[in-house]
Amino acid sequence: MTRTGIHPTLPAFDLQGHRGARGLFPENSLAGFREAIRLGATSIELDIVLTADGVPVVYHDLALNPDLTRGADGKWLSPPCPALATLTAGDLAQFDIGRIRPRGRYAARCRGQTPIDGTRIPTLHQVCELVRDTHVWLDIEIKTDRRDPASTAALPGIVNAVLHVAEANDVMARLAARSFDWRVLRLLRERHATLPLAWLTSIASDAKVEAVLADVRNSGWPDWAPVWAPDHRLLRRRHIRAAKAGGLRVKPWTVNAAFRMRQLARWGVDGFCTDRPDLGHLVLRGLGLLG
Numbered sequence: 226m227t228r229t230g231i232h233p234t235l236p237a238f239d240l241q242g243h244r245g246a247r248g249l250f251p252e253n254s255l256a257g258f259r260e261a262i263r264l265g266a267t268s269i270e271l272d273i274v275l276t277a278d279g280v281p282v283v284y285h286d287l288a289l290n291p292d293l294t295r296g297a298d299g300k301w302l303s304p305p306c307p308a309l310a311t312l313t314a315g316d317l318a319q320f321d322i323g324r325i326r327p328r329g330r331y332a333a334r335c336r337g338q339t340p341i342d343g344t345r346i347p348t349l350h351q352v353c354e355l356v357r358d359t360h361v362w363l364d365i366e367i368k369t370d371r372r373d374p375a376s377t378a379a380l381p382g383i384v385n386a387v388l389h390v391a392e393a394n395d396v397m398a399r400l401a402a403r404s405f406d407w408r409v410l411r412l413l414r415e416r417h418a419t420l421p422l423a424w425l426t427s428i429a430s431d432a433k434v435e436a437v438l439a440d441v442r443n444s445g446w447p448d449w450a451p452v453w454a455p456d457h458r459l460l461r462r463r464h465i466r467a468a469k470a471g472g473l474r475v476k477p478w479t480v481n482a483a484f485r486m487r488q489l490a491r492w493g494v495d496g497f498c499t500d501r502p503d504l505g506h507l508v509l510r511g512l513g514l515l516g
Contacts, residue, residue: 239496
């Protein structure tokens with residue numbers, strides 16, 4: 226039976242800080258998460274990778290990104306860079322993620338980002354500590370490589386590690402998860418049936434809505450309305466209507482322009498992920514969707 230309710234402590238409209246507040250501060254950093262909360266985000270989106278010694282750390286890529294990462298000597302890394310799964314949490318502590326390489330592929334995307342030299346790759350435990358006494362939700366994206374058998378074999382380990390850290394830090398009541406790899410979502414359903422989940426897709430279409438609904442039905446409808454999280458760039462009003470008619474909530478990514486934020490909110494999305502939670506808060510307050 227389809228359920229359409231939401232978790233009782235989830236925000237009615239979710240202003241989600243993408244990797245914290247990537248447009249303003251170093252992505253997936255404690256400083257960025259702290260500022261996203263200060264700027265009014267109701268949840269923070271973060272990416273999780275497992276280290277060689279089994280520690281869930283917050284980083285977007287499966288390998289160190291040479292456009293975002295410097296070594297202990299202050300020099301930018303040169304490709305090929307090591308996979309995080311081959312490094313321990315102690316190894317990772319030496320790297321600086323506090324600024325973007327000038328003229329790299331990220332530089333144009335985040336021109337307004339304030340560098341904070343000395344920023345380190347945080348662990349999930351540290352982020353849980355940061356949000357434990359706040360109202361803010363954590364929406365974690367577990368990173369995988371579906372083409373890599375080793376990544377597939379590691380799925381139970383990373384899911385179990387994430388849940389263990391969240392439970393140990395008493396944040397399960399404000400934890401949600403998302404993934405492009407829907408096997409992760411199925412595994413999370415098995416491990417924790419009431420965890421709010423989001424099905425990520427790289428494009429938005431009627432076919433994607435049906436694919437998400439089919440996967441949800443095959444897994445058994447969860448206690449809380451599942452979320453479809455599509456790329457906003459091809460998202461149209463009819464897709465939102467179709468998703469909601471099927472019992473899904475809709476939270477697109479990554480929406481950074483004020484006019485598009487207003488348009489999507491008026492079309493009835495349930496939230497959006499943004500690099501600019503400051504701008505999102507301003508827009509949503511103007512629409513009466515946030516206090």
